[in-house]
Amino acid sequence: MATIEIDSVQYQVEAGESLLSVCLALGLDLTYFCWHPSLGSVGACRQCAVMQYQSPEDKKGRLVMACMTPVTDGMRISLQAEQARQFRSDNIELLMINHPHDCPVCEEGGECHLQDMTLMSGHTVRRYRGQKRTHKNQYLGPFINHEMNRCIACYRCVRFYDDYAGGKDLQVFGMHNNVYFGRFEDGALENEFSGNLVEVCPTGVFTDRTFSARYTRKWDLQTAPSVCAHCGLGCNTAPGERYGELRRIINRYNGEINGYFLCDRGRFGYGFVNSPERILKPRIHDRMDITIDEAEQKLRDWLTDSAIGIGSPRASLEANFALRSRVGEENFYLGLDDNEQTLLEAIVDIMRSGGIRSPSLREVEQADAVLILGEDVTHSAPRLALSLRQSVRNAAFDRVRNLKIAPWLDKPVREQQIDHRSPLFIASVCATRLDDAATATYRGAQEDIARLGFAIAHNLDPQAPEPIGLHEDVRALAVTIADHLRQARRPLVVSGTASASLAIIEAAYNVAKALPAQDRQLTFTVPESNSLGLVMMGGKRLQQAFERVQAAGRVIILENDLYRRAPVWDVDTFLQAAQQVAVIDCLNSRTAEKATLLLPAATFAESDGTLINNEGRAQRYFQVYPAPEPVRCSWQWLLADMTELSFDRLTAACAAAFPVLADIRQAAPDAGFRVDGMKIPRQPHRYSGRTAMQAHINVSEPRRPADPETPFTFSMEGATADVPAALEPVIWAPGWNSNQAVNKFQDGIGGHLRGGDYGVRLIEPSGERDWFRTIPEPFKPINGQWRIVLLPHIFGSEELSLRSPPVAERSPAACAMLNPADARMLGVQAGDNVEIHCISGGPFIVLPTGIKPNLPAGLLGITAGLPGTERCCQTHHVILKKAIGEGPL
Ligand code: SF4
Ligand code: SF4
Numbered sequence: 066m067a068t069i070e071i072d073s074v075q076y077q078v079e080a081g082e083s084l085l086s087v088c089l090a091l092g093l094d095l096t097y098f099c100w101h102p103s104l105g106s107v108g109a110c111r112q113c114a115v116m117q118y119q120s121p122e123d124k125k126g127r128l129v130m131a132c133m134t135p136v137t138d139g140m141r142i143s144l145q146a147e148q149a150r151q152f153r154s155d156n157i158e159l160l161m162i163n164h165p166h167d168c169p170v171c172e173e174g175g176e177c178h179l180q181d182m183t184l185m186s187g188h189t190v191r192r193y194r195g196q197k198r199t200h201k202n203q204y205l206g207p208f209i210n211h212e213m214n215r216c217i218a219c220y221r222c223v224r225f226y227d228d229y230a231g232g233k234d235l236q237v238f239g240m241h242n243n244v245y246f247g248r249f250e251d252g253a254l255e256n257e258f259s260g261n262l263v264e265v266c267p268t269g270v271f272t273d274r275t276f277s278a279r280y281t282r283k284w285d286l287q288t289a290p291s292v293c294a295h296c297g298l299g300c301n302t303a304p305g306e307r308y309g310e311l312r313r314i315i316n317r318y319n320g321e322i323n324g325y326f327l328c329d330r331g332r333f334g335y336g337f338v339n340s341p342e343r344i345l346k347p348r349i350h351d352r353m354d355i356t357i358d359e360a361e362q363k364l365r366d367w368l369t370d371s372a373i374g375i376g377s378p379r380a381s382l383e384a385n386f387a388l389r390s391r392v393g394e395e396n397f398y399l400g401l402d403d404n405e406q407t408l409l410e411a412i413v414d415i416m417r418s419g420g421i422r423s424p425s426l427r428e429v430e431q432a433d434a435v436l437i438l439g440e441d442v443t444h445s446a447p448r449l450a451l452s453l454r455q456s457v458r459n460a461a462f463d464r465v466r467n468l469k470i471a472p473w474l475d476k477p478v479r480e481q482q483i484d485h486r487s488p489l490f491i492a493s494v495c496a497t498r499l500d501d502a503a504t505a506t507y508r509g510a511q512e513d514i515a516r517l518g519f520a521i522a523h524n525l526d527p528q529a530p531e532p533i534g535l536h537e538d539v540r541a542l543a544v545t546i547a548d549h550l551r552q553a554r555r556p557l558v559v560s561g562t563a564s565a566s567l568a569i570i571e572a573a574y575n576v577a578k579a580l581p582a583q584d585r586q587l588t589f590t591v592p593e594s595n596s597l598g599l600v601m602m603g604g605k606r607l608q609q610a611f612e613r614v615q616a617a618g619r620v621i622i623l624e625n626d627l628y629r630r631a632p633v634w635d636v637d638t639f640l641q642a643a644q645q646v647a648v649i650d651c652l653n654s655r656t657a658e659k660a661t662l663l664l665p666a667a668t669f670a671e672s673d674g675t676l677i678n679n680e681g682r683a684q685r686y687f688q689v690y691p692a693p694e695p696v697r698c699s700w701q702w703l704l705a706d707m708t709e710l711s712f713d714r715l716t717a718a719c720a721a722a723f724p725v726l727a728d729i730r731q732a733a734p735d736a737g738f739r740v741d742g743m744k745i746p747r748q749p750h751r752y753s754g755r756t757a758m759q760a761h762i763n764v765s766e767p768r769r770p771a772d773p774e775t776p777f778t779f780s781m782e783g784a785t786a787d788v789p790a791a792l793e794p795v796i797w798a799p800g801w802n803s804n805q806a807v808n809k810f811q812d813g814i815g816g817h818l819r820g821g822d823y824g825v826r827l828i829e830p831s832g833e834r835d836w837f838r839t840i841p842e843p844f845k846p847i848n849g850q851w852r853i854v855l856l857p858h859i860f861g862s863e864e865l866s867l868r869s870p871p872v873a874e875r876s877p878a879a880c881a882m883l884n885p886a887d888a889r890m891l892g893v894q895a896g897d898n899v900e901i902h903c904i905s906g907g908p909f910i911v912l913p914t915g916i917k918p919n920l921p922a923g924l925l926g927i928t929a930g931l932p933g934t935e936r937c938c939q940t941h942h943v944i945l946k947k948a949i950g951e952g953p954l
């Protein structure tokens with residue numbers, strides 16, 4: 066600890082930290098641009114100048130940059146000294162010489178760090194009257210707008226995009242006073258985290274193009290704490306609504322999970338909520354003119370003891386529990402792909418009884434050696450990939466600490482990183498987006514990846530079973546990987562469901578179990594927002610439902626398109642055999658089309674629910690705005706006749722029914738929670754137009770909707786002070802209108818939120834399993850046959866985000882990916898059509914060929930989830946023929 070004096074006030078602070086971050090943590094207002102808690106200090110903008118004095122006698126002092134100055138005991142500092150204030154004001158005036166001062170038309174206006182810093186620095190009069198330098202803007206794809214004239218050359222964008230996120234196509238061009246931040250030529254930004262530029266850039270150079278299409282000022286958006294719906298990581302988000310439309314998603318800081326950053330799927334995948342494909346009215350057979358009462362009555366009639374209920378990994382725990390309660394445990398089926406259920410059950414079992422910690426993303430970043438088995442993480446759990454990329458830097462951090470250099474000084478860390486990188490090994494079916502950060506990579510079919518994993522485990526601990534007959538190269542690689550993992554203090558093994566291989570998951574566990582380090586960790590990716598929660602709740606397999614339906618007759622399907630879960634012919638047979646099919650969902654789908662009773666469900670933005678992420682953390686999302694009548698939450702449809710039932714009671718019943726879910730009630734405060742007797746407003750205190758928004762319908766201001774289910778209110782009125790940080794719908798503090806205001810809500814800059822980060826961990830490591838001993842034989846291609854491997858893609862493989870037009874625009878075209886040798890053998894080149902025939906017969910599909918250099922021979926890669934590939938099932942064997950003409954689908 067150190068005692069320092071800032072403007073004659075003494076503080077106890079952490080020695081060695083950067084003075085800027087310490088000042089911010091103390092709640093002091095100090096201007097800055099180039100510094101960012103995740104990017105460190107480079108001292109480029111000169112905006113954080115303060116006076117430092119050598120002793121009480123030193124009245125002159127000297128200017129230092131707070132972001133570059135380590136805190137030492139006895140330090141004497143002034144933020145308010147006239148010379149420092151003048152310097153900061155002059156500096157910002159110079160930075161803004163070429164700035165267009167176009168705040169009234171700038172989309173950043175009202176949440177702009179440059180605006181905040183300008184006011185904070187006291188630069189309030191524009192004196193420069195000369196010509197301004199101007200730039201040409203670029204088209205950067207469907208996610209991001211570009212307005213280069215607003216740039217103040219702080220370099221944060223390229224430091225985030227290139228250095229932090231591993232991007233290659235955003236650069237700085239030019240020199241001296243004429244620099245340009247953009248791409249070499251127009252085109253979509255390629256990196257999967259490009260959307261963070263919107264929040265990283267302190268001005269309006271990079272703005273959200275999807276928001277731009279239906280723009281609203283920040284203070285006019287209604288918001289509530291939410292959780293991303295688009296993969297199993299559970300990043301925290303702040304969705305914003307206006308006029309009954311979801312207008313945007315921004316990051317909501319969670320010190321344990323997403324920190325300051327989201328992936329582009331999570332940020333731009335919200336468009337499905339406003340989609341014309343939404344189900345907005347109930348339907349019975351072809352009748353759309355039915356009342357809510359009729360729809361409810363019909364569902365009630367069908368919810369008999371013999372009805373089958375099919376749950377969903379993208380529906381909340383409460384919705385699944387409501388369905389399970391109505392149809393009975395024996396009639397509840399999880400609605401998962403059969404193999405996926407096997408994998409998820411194995412993962413839950415390992416997490417609960419394997420004795421190895423499942424880390425948060427913050428802990429992932431601290432790993433000092435990583436092995437990824439069978440995943441292209443950027444596509445299966447994107448934000449995890451960003452954390453893994455940071456873990457590679459830990460060796461450089463250790464190195465600079467040994468050299469007595471502060472680890473928050475970015476340049477020395479980057480320099481050390483050239484020669485000192487923490488090991489990252491990736492074993493996957495084909496090339497991954499993290500390969501550039503990897504120490505070594507291995508390509509193989511699932512069996513071969515698993516065998517490598519088993520070999521690593523055996524090298525770490527001879528008691529672990531050993532695969533026989535490994536190729537010499539693989540054996541040597543296993544020895545190398547084991548050596549690195551053995552030496553690590555915080556080794557991490559990453560695996561998941563994307564390879565559809567139980568053997569890989571079991572091999573991953575063996576490696577983690579064999580690690581000597583106390584602090585070993587094992588994390589699994591899971592595909593959907595509540596995959597883990599659904600399996601923790603438990604239920605039967607979809608295949609069992611298919612076998613039973615002849616006897617049952619009535620089927621209730623909750624937020625699930627079964628055509629994404631099972632072969633087309635199985636689902637067709639099932640739905641045809643069913644007497645009645647009720648579907649509760651938010652979007653039309655092939656399953657919804659076949660419903661005899663269709664009920665419109667609210668999306669995540671219009672409902673409340675609890676989700677469990679891959680770490681085993683339960684998190685609650687809150688309704689941002691009420692859905693239009695007659696849309697309602699799935700659980701409300703299912704429990705419509707239980708008038709006394711509330712969301713809290715439903716959560717409590719769910720917690721009581723499953724010991725493993727007992728703590729879900731702690732995930733968020735209940736509806737009775739108040740701050741000084743008041744609810745928490747979803748609307749910011751500057752919310753405008755409340756009396757005019759509906760004036761074209763009625764000049765009387767409508768009564769605000771009531772919200773009996775949560776501690777929030779659809780209003781501006783309520784408690785804004787002393788709200789727990791994790792429950793703040795809007796991050797704002799006086800003088801801090803941009804997202805940088807989060808520093809006012811943290812326990813230490815870049816640390817945890819004051820009062821604790823969001824969510825509650827349900828699974829802590831306990832017990833110890835025996836080794837898994839079933840080692841697969843090496844993969845051997847069958848002559849004339851290919852085995853399908855479904856490859857996830859960040860844009861396209863997730864059902865909901867694919868219905869968001871900008872995400873759909875970035876999704877790849879469906880194609881049949883082949884090893885070059887296999888393509889030659891078939892006589893096809895990239896772009897040629899191939900017929901894909903299932904070996905058990907049935908209709909075939911035609912797809913264009915894509916050449917995938919390091920895909921193992923004998924495998925056929927298909928991007929998972931794209932329209933037109935529904936008949937391609939994971940691990941099925943197919944026969945390929947060069948197509949003549951177009952052919953049938
Ligand atoms: S574009 Fe934004 S982040 Fe990049 S240098 Fe300019 S102001 Fe800074
Ligand atoms: S990583 Fe997953 S949870 Fe996080 S923002 Fe992306 S899609 Fe959402």
Ligand code: FES
Binds near residue numbers: 107112
């Ligand atoms: S924030 Fe300190 S120099 Fe830029």
